[in-house]
Structure formats: structure tokens, C-alpha cells
Amino acid sequence: MISLIYLNYDEQEAGKVPRGSNQKFKLYRLAQIMMEQTDDDHYITMPEIIEELAKYDVTADRKSVYADLRDLSILGIEVEGEPIGNRYHYHVVSRAFELPELKLLVDAIQSSKFITEKKTNRLIKKLETLVSKYDAQELQRQVFVSGRIKTMNESIYYTVDAIHNAISENKKIKFQYYQWNVKKEMELRHNGAWYHISPWGLSWDDENYYLVGYDSEAEQIKHYRVDKMLHIRMSNESREGKEYFKKLDMADYAKKSFGMFRGKEQTVKMQVDNRLAGVIIDRFGKDVMMIPTDEEHFTVKVDVHVSRQFLGWIFSLGEGIKIVGPEEVVNQMKAECERLMGQYQLPQ
Missing domain, CATH: 3.30.70 (Alpha-Beta Plaits)
Structure with missing residues (x-):
């Protein structure tokens, strides 16, 4: 709930305030300012809000800002105003994620071998936008906890997406599989032969991501490191091995292996x-x-x-x-x- 106090305002003065060139972005900029600059321990006053909006070439007066702060609740951004001294101080009181929750997500991303260093930093930067700039500093410190080994396969996001799409479409997938040689070069396994697998699930084990699927030729369940899969594509053939996976507990499978x-x-x-x-x-x-x-x-x-x-x-x-x-x-x-x-x- 937004708790705001209206101050006395001279209606005639409103017409004398020149409109900025970015007025249509006013509510967006106000949300950005409140989300970035306030939290449970950091507040902003009405004059400071108007000053910050002016930096984006958005003009504002107290009455319109009060109304806009109320409108932020429609966007799911709750703002409260608290009297401190002779002024009200405003701050966001609830967010989609709490800071401890985001720290857990950062740790999970950072410890995941299957996410490249570049993608790791990009994901964490996106998570930082969910908290104030002050709390974001704590997430940044989390990044440097340890320099873990990361995969170098930048296509892993698209590989995972392709696997989920194939599962949804009930189709097999084709891909090539690689390993590293002593020269630190990527080397295709089986002379670059294409693997033709029915995907049934994904498993995260020992900080790595695995595809668990059915190999029709071998007539058995197999698994593959997702970050070592290349050139994945969906097949026109329907998946096979359903009878095997009906009785397969994925968590139990990972525990046994x-x-x-x-x-x-x-x-x-x-x-x-x-x-x-x-x-x-x-x-x-x-x-x-x-x-x-x-x-x-x-x-x-x-x-x-x-x-x-x-x-x-x-x-x-x-x-x-x-x-x-x-x-x-x-x-x-x-x-x-x-x-x-x-x-x-x-x-x-």
C-alpha cells in the first residue's frame, strides 16, 4: 500500500512549469529512480525525486509526482512515505525478489560449470537490476567469491532451449559431440558422427548439465554433457523409449550415477x-x-x-x-x- 501525504499546492503554478521533451517516459523514469535509489535503508525526498526526473529531461511538480507514486502500485511497485524531520522520505517497500534470494541465484549461476563466464556476468548484471544500486554492490561482491572453471561453449543456452522444444514437440534431436584433446582443441567424437537421441529430460549433477535420453540403436538410456553438444537440431522422427522413462525417476537416476x-x-x-x-x-x-x-x-x-x-x-x-x-x-x-x-x- 502506498502511504503518501499531499502538501498544499497552488494549482495556478502548474501551467507555468515548462514540459520536458521526455514527459511520456515520466512514469517509467520515476519507477527506475525509485527502484534503483531506494530500499529499506535508503530514502529519497520529493525535491530529490523532481531533481532526478529533470536529469532525464522530465519536468514534474509535487502534485503530479504524488499521483504517479500511487500509480506505481499498478505496476507492482509499492512506495511508502515516512515523515523524517520536516520532510517526507520515500522508498520502495517490496520487490519481486529479496536480496538473500538473489544471492542464492547468483551463487547458483556462478558455480554452474555449464554457464560461460560471459553469460554468467550478463545474467548477474540482469539480477542486479532487481535491487537498488546499494544492494547491487553486495551482489557484485558475490561474483568474486571464487574463480570457478566454466565451459567455453557459448551456444549452451540455445542447446537447452532446443532440447526443451524437442521434448515439447515429442521429437528426436540430432547433434555432434566433442571432447578436448591434449592440444586443448575441440575434437568431435566418433569422427564427427551425428548422435540421434530421443530427449526425455535434463539433469544437473556435480555442477554440470546433462541431457538424459534414449538411444534407439543401442536400446538403452544414455546421458550427455549439454555443454559438449554441438549443432543441435530437431529431427522429424518422433521420440522413442517412453516405456523406459515411465519407470525412470530422474532424481534417483542421477543419485545412482x-x-x-x-x-x-x-x-x-x-x-x-x-x-x-x-x-x-x-x-x-x-x-x-x-x-x-x-x-x-x-x-x-x-x-x-x-x-x-x-x-x-x-x-x-x-x-x-x-x-x-x-x-x-x-x-x-x-x-x-x-x-x-x-x-x-x-x-x-
């Missing part, structure tokens, strides 16, 4: 130190069943895609965790241990 690397899905039983209970819950969720085996350990069974990435995760937790079944996975871990010992064996 460590780093989105695939492997044979198996139920793995592990013995874990109690001190690592939080690690297990963080990875597999609170619904995971942890059965005490003694005062210091518990066992847990989880469904995972057994890959080197999963085994590497087990290695990273040291002696606090041990795979105890099934035997096939235990043997895979033993083989991986032997491989590493051979790889790092000191020369005789």
Missing part, C-alpha cells in the same frame, strides 16, 4: 563407520536404511551404477567404509586396488 558415469546397476552392501553416517545420508537421502552391526559401525544397501567413479568415491572415504557384497563388486574393488598398486609401483 556417480558423476553421471554409467555402469551396471547393482545393490551394493557396505559396512560404514558411524562417523560417516552424514556422508551416506547426504549422498543417498534420509530414507536409506542403516542397520547397526556394533557400537561403531552400521551396514547399508544402496542401488548404484558400479563404475570406477563409484569405486573412487569409496576410496576417498578411506578405512571408514568397506564394500562387503555382492562378491562381483568386491572383486571389482580388489581388481581396482591391484591396478592402482601396479600403476604406482616403484621401479626396481
Whole structure:
């Protein structure tokens, strides 16, 4: 609600004020001034508002500004006036986003590997327009928290948009896929062959964006790093693999695939130190069943895609965790241990 106080005004004086050349932008400029220069801690007086409007070649008087401030509520901009000393001070009291919410969005954008540095800065600049210039400084400081590795594929926005369009149109997509070589050059995989995939969803894992789709030729679900997809186009063919995705939980799929690397899905039983209970819950969720085996350990069974990435995760937790079944996975871990010992064996 706008709280404004009308002051005495001489109606005859209104006709003596020359109109500026940009009068038609008056309400827009007033909204811009209030949004940029005021917040819960920063106010602006009526003379200052009129002075700021004049910088845009917009003339104004007190009575018209009062009316315009009321009209801002139609645009969703709520302004309040508070008496401080012998003057009223005005400020915006509500916005679409609170500053802590925007900080969360900035952090998410900044930490996303699949968004380029250029696009990151552009997005954050747009977010800054949603707060006052004072609060925008806090968002700017957020940008320099850390220099994370970012993708160099500028077309990712259009790739994501193309994927969503294909899903909406129930069509397959075609694209080429690349990797980096030792010369730091983009190198098309499979000699530039086109991938023909039925897109069913997108997954964000380990700060990367993945397309999850059905490969009809291989007759299986596969995933692809979105920032490594090139020259994407929609196919005329309808999507396939619906029966697979009807029973696929995308969140569960990402949880089972460590780093989105695939492997044979198996139920793995592990013995874990109690001190690592939080690690297990963080990875597999609170619904995971942890059965005490003694005062210091518990066992847990989880469904995972057994890959080197999963085994590497087990290695990273040291002696606090041990795979105890099934035997096939235990043997895979033993083989991986032997491989590493051979790889790092000191020369005789």
C-alpha cells in the first residue's frame, strides 16, 4: 500500500512549469529512480525525486509526482512515505525478489560449470537490476567469491532451449559431440558422427548439465554433457523409449550415477563407520536404511551404477567404509586396488 501525504499546492503554478521533451517516459523514469535509489535503508525526498526526473529531461511538480507514486502500485511497485524531520522520505517497500534470494541465484549461476563466464556476468548484471544500486554492490561482491572453471561453449543456452522444444514437440534431436584433446582443441567424437537421441529430460549433477535420453540403436538410456553438444537440431522422427522413462525417476537416476558415469546397476552392501553416517545420508537421502552391526559401525544397501567413479568415491572415504557384497563388486574393488598398486609401483 502506498502511504503518501499531499502538501498544499497552488494549482495556478502548474501551467507555468515548462514540459520536458521526455514527459511520456515520466512514469517509467520515476519507477527506475525509485527502484534503483531506494530500499529499506535508503530514502529519497520529493525535491530529490523532481531533481532526478529533470536529469532525464522530465519536468514534474509535487502534485503530479504524488499521483504517479500511487500509480506505481499498478505496476507492482509499492512506495511508502515516512515523515523524517520536516520532510517526507520515500522508498520502495517490496520487490519481486529479496536480496538473500538473489544471492542464492547468483551463487547458483556462478558455480554452474555449464554457464560461460560471459553469460554468467550478463545474467548477474540482469539480477542486479532487481535491487537498488546499494544492494547491487553486495551482489557484485558475490561474483568474486571464487574463480570457478566454466565451459567455453557459448551456444549452451540455445542447446537447452532446443532440447526443451524437442521434448515439447515429442521429437528426436540430432547433434555432434566433442571432447578436448591434449592440444586443448575441440575434437568431435566418433569422427564427427551425428548422435540421434530421443530427449526425455535434463539433469544437473556435480555442477554440470546433462541431457538424459534414449538411444534407439543401442536400446538403452544414455546421458550427455549439454555443454559438449554441438549443432543441435530437431529431427522429424518422433521420440522413442517412453516405456523406459515411465519407470525412470530422474532424481534417483542421477543419485545412482556417480558423476553421471554409467555402469551396471547393482545393490551394493557396505559396512560404514558411524562417523560417516552424514556422508551416506547426504549422498543417498534420509530414507536409506542403516542397520547397526556394533557400537561403531552400521551396514547399508544402496542401488548404484558400479563404475570406477563409484569405486573412487569409496576410496576417498578411506578405512571408514568397506564394500562387503555382492562378491562381483568386491572383486571389482580388489581388481581396482591391484591396478592402482601396479600403476604406482616403484621401479626396481
